Amino acid sequence: MDYESATFLEKDEMVKVAKWEAELKDLSGLLHKDGSWIFGGSKVPKEVDTRVKWVMRKLAESHAKVAKYEQEASNAKKVVASLSASN
Secondary structure (H helix, E strand, O other): OHHHHHHHHHHHHHHHHHHHHHHHHHHOOEEEOOOOOOOOOOOHHHHHHHHHHHHHHHHHHHHHHHHHHHHHHHHHHHHHHHHHHOO
């Protein structure tokens, strides 16, 4: 059951990762290749910069959760394997 829970949570978090990555890709479309704002001026608006930083934080949090769930699933598999080996 621990394995199933961990893998379910991992998959759920990977959906969030894909969402954050897609949003970053969309936001990057607002910039020229040199990093300047596509709608004029060289400075990216504060609102866009704030959003990018927020999405990056969310992405980092999701990656940390995925790593945690992967470890939990791995540990659960080891427990099941040790129980099977002892029978």
